[in-house]
Amino acid sequence: MSRTLLFAGSVAGALIMLALPAHAQSERTNSFESPQHFAVELRMGLYYPKVDNEFGGSAKPFEDAFGDNSRFFIGGEFDWQAYRIPYVGTIGPGVGIHYLKFGRPALLLNGSPSEEETSLQIYPMHLMAVLRVDILMRETGIPIVPYLKGGFGMALWRMSNGTGTSEVNGVPGKGISYGPQFALGGALLLDWFDEYAARQADQAVGINNTYLYAEYVSSHLDNINGTALQVGANHLSFGLTFEF
Amino acid sequence: MGALSPRNLASRGSARHVLEMDVPAGRKVDGLDPSQGMLRAVLRSKKAQLVLVLLACGVPGSAWAQSSSSGGTGPTVTIPNPDTQPVLLESDNTTIVTRDSSLNIRNGLYSYDDCVKDRRIRYQLTNSNTDATLPLQVWVSQAGDCSKGVNRGAPYYQCWMAQPDAVPNTVQAESILRLQDILSQYSSLPDQRVVPYVRGTVDDCRNLNNLGFSIQFQFLKSYDADGVTATSVTFDTVGPAPPSGVATGVGEQLVEVRWNLPAQNTDVTRYVVYCDDGKLEQLPDVSSSSSSSSSSSGATVDDAGSDASTSDSGVGTQSLDLLQDESSSSSSGTDGTSGTGTGGVTAEPGTSTACPPNIALREGELPATSWKPCAQVTGGTANKVTVTSLKDAQGNNIPLQNEQAYGFAVSSYDNLGNPGPLSAVICNTPVQTNDFFDGYRAAGGQAGGCSTVDSTLNSVAPSCALGFVALALARGVHRRRQRRAEQDQSR
Numbered sequence: 001m002s003r004t005l006l007f008a009g010s011v012a013g014a015l016i017m018l019a020l021p022a023h024a025q026s027e028r029t030n031s032f033e034s035p036q037h038f039a040v041e042l043r044m045g046l047y048y049p050k051v052d053n054e055f056g057g058s059a060k061p062f063e064d065a066f067g068d069n070s071r072f073f074i075g076g077e078f079d080w081q082a083y084r085i086p087y088v089g090t091i092g093p094g095v096g097i098h099y100l101k102f103g104r105p106a107l108l109l110n111g112s113p114s115e116e117e118t119s120l121q122i123y124p125m126h127l128m129a130v131l132r133v134d135i136l137m138r139e140t141g142i143p144i145v146p147y148l149k150g151g152f153g154m155a156l157w158r159m160s161n162g163t164g165t166s167e168v169n170g171v172p173g174k175g176i177s178y179g180p181q182f183a184l185g186g187a188l189l190l191d192w193f194d195e196y197a198a199r200q201a202d203q204a205v206g207i208n209n210t211y212l213y214a215e216y217v218s219s220h221l222d223n224i225n226g227t228a229l230q231v232g233a234n235h236l237s238f239g240l241t242f243e244f
Numbered sequence: 245m246g247a248l249s250p251r252n253l254a255s256r257g258s259a260r261h262v263l264e265m266d267v268p269a270g271r272k273v274d275g276l277d278p279s280q281g282m283l284r285a286v287l288r289s290k291k292a293q294l295v296l297v298l299l300a301c302g303v304p305g306s307a308w309a310q311s312s313s314s315g316g317t318g319p320t321v322t323i324p325n326p327d328t329q330p331v332l333l334e335s336d337n338t339t340i341v342t343r344d345s346s347l348n349i350r351n352g353l354y355s356y357d358d359c360v361k362d363r364r365i366r367y368q369l370t371n372s373n374t375d376a377t378l379p380l381q382v383w384v385s386q387a388g389d390c391s392k393g394v395n396r397g398a399p400y401y402q403c404w405m406a407q408p409d410a411v412p413n414t415v416q417a418e419s420i421l422r423l424q425d426i427l428s429q430y431s432s433l434p435d436q437r438v439v440p441y442v443r444g445t446v447d448d449c450r451n452l453n454n455l456g457f458s459i460q461f462q463f464l465k466s467y468d469a470d471g472v473t474a475t476s477v478t479f480d481t482v483g484p485a486p487p488s489g490v491a492t493g494v495g496e497q498l499v500e501v502r503w504n505l506p507a508q509n510t511d512v513t514r515y516v517v518y519c520d521d522g523k524l525e526q527l528p529d530v531s532s533s534s535s536s537s538s539s540s541s542g543a544t545v546d547d548a549g550s551d552a553s554t555s556d557s558g559v560g561t562q563s564l565d566l567l568q569d570e571s572s573s574s575s576s577g578t579d580g581t582s583g584t585g586t587g588g589v590t591a592e593p594g595t596s597t598a599c600p601p602n603i604a605l606r607e608g609e610l611p612a613t614s615w616k617p618c619a620q621v622t623g624g625t626a627n628k629v630t631v632t633s634l635k636d637a638q639g640n641n642i643p644l645q646n647e648q649a650y651g652f653a654v655s656s657y658d659n660l661g662n663p664g665p666l667s668a669v670i671c672n673t674p675v676q677t678n679d680f681f682d683g684y685r686a687a688g689g690q691a692g693g694c695s696t697v698d699s700t701l702n703s704v705a706p707s708c709a710l711g712f713v714a715l716a717l718a719r720g721v722h723r724r725r726q727r728r729a730e731q732d733q734s735r
Contacts (some may be wrong), residue, residue, distance in 0.1 A: 051684075051712035061686035065680040106495060106677040115630075116495020118679035159681040159692075162498040163632050163643075166681035168692070173681035175694035229684075 030096040036208040036243050039094075039132070041077040045237035046070035047100050049122065050230045054222075066102040066117060070235070072101035079130045081243070087135055094130040094149065099123055106161060116162035122231050124219065126181050134208055143192035147183070147209065153181030153219040155231045177221040177228035185215025211241040319373030320471045321380060321417070321461045325704035327351070330365035330421075330477070337364055337420055338609040347659045355660035356481035359423045359449030360613055365477065369417040373463060373471070379410035381420055381469075383440075383460045384426050391461040393467035401434040406459060410469075419461070424448050426457055426477065452479040483664030484512045484656040488625075492652055492672040495630075496679075497644050499672050501619070501652050502628035511658040512624035518611055519634040519668065522600030554707075598649055599671035605653045608665045649673045687694040 048070040051062035075098025082092035102120045106115035128151030137143045159166040159173030166173035190210045191198030201207040213238065221232035285540060323329055326338045330352065332341040337503060343349050354363070383390035387401025395402035406426050411419045424444030431439050431448065462469035489504035501517050518524070584618065616635040621628075631652070633641040650673070653666040681692065 054689060054691075055687055061680065061683040061687040061689065065683055082288055106679040108675060108677055114495045114675075114677045115493030115500040116498055116677050116679070118677075118681075120680055159679070159684075160497040161679040161681075162630060166679050168685045171693045172684075173684075173692050175690075175691050224715070229689070 039079040043239045044074040089133040126153045143189035145187040149183040154178040179220040182220040183217040187211035187213040207241040214238040333364040335362040346580040354735045357661040371417045382406040391472045401437040404429040408441045452481040483662035486667035490667045496677040512656045517618040524604040567678045605669045
């Protein structure tokens with residue numbers, strides 16, 4: 001499924017780019033800048049899925065198993081800045097993938113911890129439209145770029161124990177959850193602190209801008225049929241963005 | 245074959261004349277025996293001695309003239325390309341053993357595994373001898389010069405034969421030696437080495453801690469041999485000390501085995517866990533049963549299995565102090581758990597576990613080569629492993645069962661593949677646990693059962709790669725169009 005989505009996204013993006021060849025270059029402010037069409041984000045943050053929401057407060061199997069502390073995730077996002085909206089910024093599709101894992105000792109029947117680990121691995125992914133409003137940065141020099149993302153989120157998940165994927169009555173503990181996902185964030189242009197280094201990076205490897213970003217993400221991965229493991233979360237993400 | 249069986253042994257008197265005497269097979273041979281009357285008379289005559297010396301020096305065909313390898317006139321045997329020899333062969337005398345190059349094991353160094361598997365070493369020699377009556381023999385010693393008759397027999401008995409028959413007398417001669425034969429008389433006292441050749445057994449493989457042996461090829465016609473070429477091999481068959489503090493913890497159909505790492509550096513390259521459900525000793529010894537002709541790799545832990553007079557016997561048992569590597573012996577220790585049972589077998593405290601009946605694992609004994617490990621971890625820094633199954637005689641995985649007791653012991657292996665003695669034996673029993681999915685389902689959760697997750701996960705990486713390729717392609721096309729547009733403008 002994800003292969004199809006990614007491939008479709010890539011092909012669609014490629015068609016948009018071919019149709020709009022020159023727009024992304026039209027507002028280049030600096031004569032030394034190389035062409036800019038893409039962005040890559042190195043992402044990290046803390047994540048606590050809304051698994052227990054499924055039970056409406058009547059039970060907390062996730063909290064019982066793993067506690068109430070968030071876990072660290074890492075990931076990446078690739079954006080195609082397919083179109084530059086005049087006097088606004090860039091817009092295009094972005095795909096991202098992340099990984100995180102919750103793990104704790106499984107409990108013996110007497111309630112004491114065993115040597116066996118029970119775990120939940122989650123691979124959150126998304127395909128979203130990304131609007132980066134960089135007109136302020138380009139026109140006024142204020143090194144802040146706000147942005148907005150919206151689209152489709154999906155997560156593969158797997159519950160494991162000491163012998164592999166967990167099973168209950170022959171049902172394996174793995175699945176896919178999906179739903180809408182949104183993000184709102186701001187990026188601080190690091191080039192502003194050292195323009196010479198920024199220019200060198202552009203000339204050497206074609207990186208136009210480097211940002212430190214922070215964003216709030218809200219994903220509602222509860223599926224349409226409502227039987228999904230609700231591994232979506234409202235969380236903060238931060239990291240670095242490179243435009244090239 | 246009898247002692248110093250060449251029909252004639254030369255004595256060496258002051259006249260250096262070759263004297264021949266018949267020696268019955270198996271009889272001790274003293275060096276010089278001037279007791280015969282005629283001989284004594286000859287030797288007492290100074291004139292005769294002078295004549296004989298002149299004769300010996302002047303007669304090229306005399307045995308003594310041939311015996312001096314330094315003289316350059318006698319037959320010679322050499323080992324061409326000594327850096328690449330000998331070649332290690334399997335017991336079929338044909339298949340070359342290929343060692344893992346990452347282990348960086350030098351040529352001429354052999355392990356317990358090599359020895360108990362009855363491996364051979366092959367020398368390819370260049371032989372200048374054309375005298376078909378001059379046998380080329382292979383002798384072994386730790387320190388003695390086997391060209392000297394006094395070392396091949398009485399009074400010193402420093403040497404023994406590495407193969408019963410002479411090497412075929414051809415220009416490109418080949419000598420294949422059993423490693424066990426090289427070791428066959430190492431542990432015998434000198435005056436027990438009455439018979440030059442004794443077939444080695446797996447019992448000879450034990451307790452050799454980096455010991456070197458000299459292999460000496462020589463033409464034997466006179467009392468002192470001729471054309472000697474010597475090379476050396478080394479045996480290291482002693483494994484590292486077992487890990488201390490072996491303990492276990494249980495889960496559902498699994499047992500985690502953990503141990504303490506030694507405080508000092510050792511040559512441990514992996515830890516191997518042996519599991520016993522009470523049927524370990526019933527595993528057939530495939531290696532020994534498949535080769536009855538040679539002593540071979542049979543290994544048992546039967547206390548009565550080490551009869552030195554019986555070839556093809558098992559490795560037998562060895563005590564811990566004999567087996568552990570001296571270099572790492574200080575790292576051994578006692579098991580930190582309580583509840584030691586008989587025979588060094590320990591039931592894990594805090595559980596209802598008893599050890600399975602007929603458990604074959606014994607602390608301090610070498611693991612039998614017929615046993616199949618239930619888990620192992622490479623690298624000397626790992627200190628735990630999770631066991632989920634053990635293996636049957638065919639090597640199939642048999643999952644551990646809840647509520648069934650198992651025994652566990654750990655052996656350290658060095659880079660040569662030498663196993664150390666077993667650690668303390670710990671018993672434990674897997675039990676049912678509640679994992680997250682159990683709790684989720686018990687609470688009424690419905691998710692799960694998607695069989696496409698694995699394939700989807702596997703497809704993520706290629707999908708990403710495909711996406712990047714598509715993007716790169718699009719960007720390339722875009723740039724080409726841009727360049728074309730710029731060229732059009734410039735025109």
